[in-house]
Amino acid sequence: MSKEITSRQEDYAQWYNDLVLKGGLADYSAVRGCMVIKPYGFTLWENMRDQLDRMFKETGHVNAYFPLFIPKSFLSKEAAHVEGFAKECAVVTHYRLKNDPNGGGVVVDPEAKLEEELIVRPTSETIIWNTYKDWIQSYRDLPILVNQWANVVRWEMRTRLFLRTAEFLWQEGHTAHATSQEAVDETTKMLEVYASFVEEFMALPVIKGVKTESERFAGAEETYCIEALMQDGKALQAGTSHFLGQNFAKAFDVKFLSKENKLEYVWATSWGVSTRLIGALVMAHSDDQGLVLPPKIAPLQVVIVPIFKGEEQKAQISEKVAPIIAALKAKGISVKFDDNDNSRPGWKFAEYELKGVPVRIAIGARDIENNVVEIARRDTREKTSVSMEGLTDYVSSLLDEIQENMYNRAKEYRDSHITEVNEWAEFERLLDEKGGFLSAHWDGTPETEEAIKEKTKATIRCIPLNNVQEPGKCILTGNPSIQRVLFARAY
Amino acid sequence: MSKEITSRQEDYAQWYNDLVLKGGLADYSAVRGCMVIKPYGFTLWENMRDQLDRMFKETGHVNAYFPLFIPKSFLSKEAAHVEGFAKECAVVTHYRLKNDPNGGGVVVDPEAKLEEELIVRPTSETIIWNTYKDWIQSYRDLPILVNQWANVVRWEMRTRLFLRTAEFLWQEGHTAHATSQEAVDETTKMLEVYASFVEEFMALPVIKGVKTESERFAGAEETYCIEALMQDGKALQAGTSHFLGQNFAKAFDVKFLSKENKLEYVWATSWGVSTRLIGALVMAHSDDQGLVLPPKIAPLQVVIVPIFKGEEQKAQISEKVAPIIAALKAKGISVKFDDNDNSRPGWKFAEYELKGVPVRIAIGARDIENNVVEIARRDTREKTSVSMEGLTDYVSSLLDEIQENMYNRAKEYRDSHITEVNEWAEFERLLDEKGGFLSAHWDGTPETEEAIKEKTKATIRCIPLNNVQEPGKCILTGNPSIQRVLFARAY
Numbered sequence: 001m002s003k004e005i006t007s008r009q010e011d012y013a014q015w016y017n018d019l020v021l022k023g024g025l026a027d028y029s030a031v032r033g034c035m036v037i038k039p040y041g042f043t044l045w046e047n048m049r050d051q052l053d054r055m056f057k058e059t060g061h062v063n064a065y066f067p068l069f070i071p072k073s074f075l076s077k078e079a080a081h082v083e084g085f086a087k088e089c090a091v092v093t094h095y096r097l098k099n100d101p102n103g104g105g106v107v108v109d110p111e112a113k114l115e116e117e118l119i120v121r122p123t124s125e126t127i128i129w130n131t132y133k134d135w136i137q138s139y140r141d142l143p144i145l146v147n148q149w150a151n152v153v154r155w156e157m158r159t160r161l162f163l164r165t166a167e168f169l170w171q172e173g174h175t176a177h178a179t180s181q182e183a184v185d186e187t188t189k190m191l192e193v194y195a196s197f198v199e200e201f202m203a204l205p206v207i208k209g210v211k212t213e214s215e216r217f218a219g220a221e222e223t224y225c226i227e228a229l230m231q232d233g234k235a236l237q238a239g240t241s242h243f244l245g246q247n248f249a250k251a252f253d254v255k256f257l258s259k260e261n262k263l264e265y266v267w268a269t270s271w272g273v274s275t276r277l278i279g280a281l282v283m284a285h286s287d288d289q290g291l292v293l294p295p296k297i298a299p300l301q302v303v304i305v306p307i308f309k310g311e312e313q314k315a316q317i318s319e320k321v322a323p324i325i326a327a328l329k330a331k332g333i334s335v336k337f338d339d340n341d342n343s344r345p346g347w348k349f350a351e352y353e354l355k356g357v358p359v360r361i362a363i364g365a366r367d368i369e370n371n372v373v374e375i376a377r378r379d380t381r382e383k384t385s386v387s388m389e390g391l392t393d394y395v396s397s398l399l400d401e402i403q404e405n406m407y408n409r410a411k412e413y414r415d416s417h418i419t420e421v422n423e424w425a426e427f428e429r430l431l432d433e434k435g436g437f438l439s440a441h442w443d444g445t446p447e448t449e450e451a452i453k454e455k456t457k458a459t460i461r462c463i464p465l466n467n468v469q470e471p472g473k474c475i476l477t478g479n480p481s482i483q484r485v486l487f488a489r490a491y
Numbered sequence: 492m493s494k495e496i497t498s499r500q501e502d503y504a505q506w507y508n509d510l511v512l513k514g515g516l517a518d519y520s521a522v523r524g525c526m527v528i529k530p531y532g533f534t535l536w537e538n539m540r541d542q543l544d545r546m547f548k549e550t551g552h553v554n555a556y557f558p559l560f561i562p563k564s565f566l567s568k569e570a571a572h573v574e575g576f577a578k579e580c581a582v583v584t585h586y587r588l589k590n591d592p593n594g595g596g597v598v599v600d601p602e603a604k605l606e607e608e609l610i611v612r613p614t615s616e617t618i619i620w621n622t623y624k625d626w627i628q629s630y631r632d633l634p635i636l637v638n639q640w641a642n643v644v645r646w647e648m649r650t651r652l653f654l655r656t657a658e659f660l661w662q663e664g665h666t667a668h669a670t671s672q673e674a675v676d677e678t679t680k681m682l683e684v685y686a687s688f689v690e691e692f693m694a695l696p697v698i699k700g701v702k703t704e705s706e707r708f709a710g711a712e713e714t715y716c717i718e719a720l721m722q723d724g725k726a727l728q729a730g731t732s733h734f735l736g737q738n739f740a741k742a743f744d745v746k747f748l749s750k751e752n753k754l755e756y757v758w759a760t761s762w763g764v765s766t767r768l769i770g771a772l773v774m775a776h777s778d779d780q781g782l783v784l785p786p787k788i789a790p791l792q793v794v795i796v797p798i799f800k801g802e803e804q805k806a807q808i809s810e811k812v813a814p815i816i817a818a819l820k821a822k823g824i825s826v827k828f829d830d831n832d833n834s835r836p837g838w839k840f841a842e843y844e845l846k847g848v849p850v851r852i853a854i855g856a857r858d859i860e861n862n863v864v865e866i867a868r869r870d871t872r873e874k875t876s877v878s879m880e881g882l883t884d885y886v887s888s889l890l891d892e893i894q895e896n897m898y899n900r901a902k903e904y905r906d907s908h909i910t911e912v913n914e915w916a917e918f919e920r921l922l923d924e925k926g927g928f929l930s931a932h933w934d935g936t937p938e939t940e941e942a943i944k945e946k947t948k949a950t951i952r953c954i955p956l957n958n959v960q961e962p963g964k965c966i967l968t969g970n971p972s973i974q975r976v977l978f979a980r981a982y
Contacts, residue, residue: 030565030621031609034558039637042555064533067525068611068642068658069581072588074521076596086588086597090560092611093584093599095646097563097577105567106577108584108608117599118522120559120583120611130521140833146530151559151642155586167559342631 003354007288012232019282020161023291023354033159033166037275040355043299045169045275049149051201051297052171052273055193061145061173066127068151069118074126077251081125084218088155090120090166120153125219125244125270128174129252136176136266138257143186144176162279163236163491170274176266178258180245183267184222187243190271191224194239202277203294203406204228204284205414206238207437207486209462214446217270221245227461227486229414230283233435235461235488238280241271279491284410285379291356292378294406295399302328302335302395303357307345307364314339320368320388324361327392333399353378358402359395379405420484427475427487431456437488441481443474452476458487494845498779503723510773511652514782514845524650524657528766531846534790536660536766540640542692542788543662543764546684552636552664557618559642560609565617568742572616575709579646581611581657611644616710616735616761619665620743627667627757629748634677635667653770654727654982661765667757669749671736674758675713678734681762682715685730693768694785694897695719695775696905697729698928698977700953705937708761712736718952718977720905721774724926726952726979729771732762770982775901776870782847783869785897786890793819793826793886794848798836798855805830811859811879815852818883824890844869849893850886870896911975918966918978922947928979932972934965943967949978 003022006014020026025041037045053063069092075082096112099105121127128146135141149171159165173190177183191208198204206226216223220242228238246265249255255263285292295301304325306317321337328335338348345362352360362374373391376383379402386394417436421427430438442448442460452475453459463485472481494513497505511517516532528536544554560583566573587603590596612618619637626632640662650656664681668674682699689695697717707714711733719729737756740746746754776783786792795816797808812828819826829839836853843851853865864882867874870893877885908927912918921929933939933951943966944950954976963972 027622027625029558030562030618031558031560034560036558036622037556039553039555043553045556046554062530062534063537064530065528065536065660067520067522067527068644069522069525071521072597075588082588082597089586089588090583090609091585091588091599092581094582095580097566097573097580097582097610099577106563106573108582118581119588127521131518131527134518153559169556 003350005288005290005354008231015288016279016283017161019286019291019354023282023356025278025282025291026161028161031166033156035161035165035167037169040299041278044278044281044293044297047297047299048201048277049171052193052197053149055197056147056171056173059189059193061147061175064146064148065150066124066131066148068121070121070124070127072117072119074130075119077126078219078247080247081219081251085122085154088157089122090153090155092118092120121150122152122154123270123272124148124150124152124172125174125248125268126252129248129254129268132176132266133252133254136254136256139178139259142176142178142256142266143182145173145186146175147171147173160279162275162282164276168275170272172270172272175269176249176254177269178256178264178267180267183245183269184243187222187224187241187269187271190269191226191239191241194241194271194273195226198226198228198238198277199407201294201296202281203296203403203410204238204280205407205411207462207464209464209467209486211240211462212446212449212460212485214449215460217242219244219247220270221247224465225462227437227488228280228284229417229436229488230280230491231413232283233417233489235437235490236276236280236283237461237490238277239271239273242269244268244270285406286356289350289381290354292406293356293358295358295403298356298358299334300336300355300357301333301399302359302361303348303352304335304337304361304363305345305348305352306337306339307362309365313365316365316368317363321363324388324391328395331392331396333395349376353381359398361395377402379409418486421475422472424475428456431458431489435489437461437486439484439486440475441472441483442485443477443479443481448474448476448479452487456489458489461486461488461490494841496779496781496845499722506779507770507774508652510777510782510845511770514773514847516769516773516782517652519652522657524647526652526656526658528660531790532769535769535772535784535788538788538790539692539768540662543684543688544640546688547638547662547664550680550684552638552666555637555639556641557615557622557639559612561612561615561618563608563610565621566610568617569710569738571738572710572742576613576645579648580613581644581646583609583611612641613643613645614761614763615639615641615643615663616665616739616759617743620739620745620759623665623667623757624743624745627745627747630669630750633667633669633747633757634673636664636677637666638662638664651770653766653773655767659766661763663761663763666760667740667745668760669747669755669758671758674736674760675734678713678715678732678760678762681760682717682730682732685732685762685764686717689717689719689729689768690898692785692787693772694787694894694901695729695771696898696902698953698955700955700958700977702731702953703937703940703951703976705940706951708733710735710738712738715956716953718928718979719771719775720908720927720979721771721982722904723774724908724980726928726981727767727771727774728952728981729768730762730764733760735759735761774982776897777847780841780872781845783897784847784849786849786894789847789849790825791827791846791848792824792890793850793852794839794843795826795828795852795854796836796839796843797828797830798853800856804856807856807859808854812854815879815882819886822883822887824886840867844872850889852886868893870900909977912966913963915966919947922949922980926980928952928977930975930977931966932963932974933976934968934970934972939965939968939970943978947980949980952977952979952981
């Protein structure tokens with residue numbers, strides 16, 4: 001192997017970091033908690049972003065851009081919101097540096113102090129609803145279906161590449177509606193969009209549900225979420241969609257004249273997914289050899305590695321490969337021909353395995369004689385000799401098959417890690433020994449939820465949508481419960 | 492007219508603001524100097540961005556993402572750079588708010604003071620070259636051809652929508668090379684990419700040139716630029732490409748082992764265009780009726796307005812229009828059918844003129860009888876009756892023609908506003924009475940450049956590439972000069 005990867009068994013957290021760093025997705029930066037997204041990782045993000053953007057536009061949304069800075073006073077206008085974000089925000093207090101009169105380089109110029117501090121947006125509800133006030137007068141101005149792709153900052157104390165960083169990239173949809181029902185419909189529609197995206201493109205099965213009150217977004221009436229399962233048995237929240245009721249409309253005094261000619265507060269939603277999804281992708285699918293990326297969003301779908309001795313063989317292979325490359329590209333398949341002389345085929349094989357390229361094609365002088373190539377698929381690591389006739393169709397089908405297989409494998413793992421539990425001792429044991437989602441009764445109180453979290457570090461990930469109402473006894477207190485909810489330890 | 496637009500003659504600056512605000516491109520925000528880019532303006536930016544991004548990728552570049560924040564000490568490492576940016580930067584000093592013990596809402600928590608202040612990036616050379624230090628060891632790691640799409644902040648005192656805002660969106664390319672020549676080649680290649688983009692897609696002719704020393708980017712050895720001319724005779728810098736020499740490599744100690752096995756400093760370039768281009772677009776092409784947008788980047792290329800009385804006529808028109816819409820879309824033309832009952836055709840005509848939609852199609856009951864539609868082109872405001880047979884091809888050609896006509900019109904204006912001047916009195920008179928670029932001799936000293944600027948507010952926009960070497964006398968001092976340069980008042 002060209003680069004050492006810690007195995008999952010040995011140290012799951014280190015394995016993850018190795019993949020992100022050595023797989024070329026991201027780097028640490030000089031700024032605490034902020035990362036550099038490297039070209040390979042950024043191309044992955046672009047593929048995810050572009051697909052999501054298409055899905056947003058197909059559902060009638062448009063993009064816009066709002067300021068990076070939020071006046072401090074705006075945060076305070078919604079009580080739960082400021083409570084949620086004030087403790088971890090980057091604050092701009094000055095707008096100029098100057099030369100230190102004592103020769104200490106540049107220092108903050110005390111005369112350039114802002115009258116009101118500005119917060120680097122941790123999320124944009126406040127600045128956006130302050131803007132919507134000017135955009136909305138009548139029911140004719142509704143709905144507003146706007147999305148923003150942006151960077152946001154939350155000053156997290158413990159950060160991890162992609163999973164939890166001080167700055168991250170995301171999209172945040174912010175919609176405004178004339179009725180509560182319309183807003184609720186939008187909230188669930190976007191949850192469906194997220195679920196389709198994550199399942200179909202990231203090959204990652206998710207559970208759709210609603211959060212308990214204590215896990216809700218700061219300022220929401222209801223938070224819907226999709227929850228995925230990682231290979232270490234921990235859950236990961238992959239996206240959220242919030243029904244905000246009239247909270248932000250009231251905080252920013254946004255009213256509209258209804259069809260019935262009455263002044264009413266506007267109804268709101270917001271919804272977002274972030275670069276955190278890349279963390280989920282890495283942890284759900286990859287193995288001890290490196291990244292395993294789903295073909296539909298992989299930065300590179302096919303790599304062709306020539307195996308040659310000397311310039312003559314190299315030229316012969318290049319000539320043979322040129323029409324294959326053209327044919328693959330014509331089918332919309334991304335392909336790289338790596339005929340770099342500086343590294344040997346074995347090194348390249350390991351490198352592209354590490355990078356999770358779904359399909360590798362190797363071709364040597366003898367292969368040309370036999371009119372075949374060797375194809376290795378990344379998901380199962382199987383190798384097959386394939387005829388050059390019909391190769392393009394073969395590769396195209398193989399990419400589909402890999403996508404499907406990755407989803408099925410992840411779903412099988414996930415499904416085998418949802419366990420119904422009725423006894424507290426079993427609950428604790430399963431968390432430690434097996435992980436996954438534990439489906440258990442809960443008495444519905446925040447106190448019990450908190451007690452379970454303190455005892456086990458497991459939280460209620462969600463109350464699944466369309467949950468069966470089934471009377472039972474709370475797993476911790478034995479008090480009456482009306483339904484099971486899903487517990488898990490989580491990222 | 493639905494919305495009042497100040498005429499250019501009356502107040503050019505107000506005309507510009509009216510177009511941006513009432514045309515739906517952008518809004519002021521609650522944060523000083525920051526704007527909200529509205530959906531219509533953002534779609535325009537997306538079209539520009541996507542095309543540029545394709546051109547960057549075609550020339551071998553990849554995207555990445557670097558932190559929003561720059562440690563204060565980084566800025567100081569390159570002397571000219573800190574001089575250029577320290578006076579107008581947003582400074583993050585704290586990372587938490589808390590409840591005011593005196594009941595004054597939330598306040599900055601003095602205990603959450605950063606050890607080192609962070610600057611919100613005004614440009615990313617420093618943080619990127621600090622990262623490149625880890626990426627570059629040998630000539631094999633070069634070149635690095637990276638671009639970033641990002642928001643940046645420069646605390647400008649006087650701001651104007653799009654033209655000069657505290658926060659703006661841009662792209663910044665940052666490349667690293669093994670030789671000076673390669674870096675210079677990259678710099679001029681990207682200048683060509685910018686020029687092609689602005690001319691071909693924005694229909695705006697530009698002059699390519701180099702900046703004088705005093706107009707260079709802070710930290711560059713040479714700044715190349717493209718300069719465009721607005722309808723009020725002022726110039727606007729539409730893009731810059733910098734040859735940075737080894738300045739940032741030296742500041743951040745980035746060396747590589749050359750093929751000859753010697754440790755050498757890396758050569759750098761950076762290049763960028765921003766949302767400022769939207770300001771140029773508006774000012775170069777629009778008229779007193781509103782925006783005039785080039786078809787190749789217009790958010791909406793064709794609008795169809797039905798003219799009907801009663802539901803029956805409306806249904807009849809809709810039925811007739813459906814295949815037209817489908818055929819236009821199949822050709823990749825964006826089209827909107829505005830059958831909204833809430834506003835009258837006349838109001839819609841004015842609204843889409845204001846928004847600069849290149850082609851408007853009106854269709855009424857009598858048109859259906861005659862199998863024709865009325866087509867109005869936005870650039871010339873001419874109307875024609877056109878048969879429904881072959882309508883798609885007609886519209887498609889018309890869009891091309893509008894694009895070409897807009898370019899030619901702007902070029903004619905620009906070309907007629909480049910004037911050779913040899914006398915100081917004439918120089919001053921022309922600046923006041925005609926504007927445009929004045930081609931005049933300059934003695935090559937920063938002192939003369941500064942004196943001319945103080946007397947007339949005109950700056951040297953550039954020394955055109957491939958300038959003819961022509962001995963003469965400086966327009967101000969009469970001292971010997973080797974070539975003419977282009978002066979103008981500028982945005």
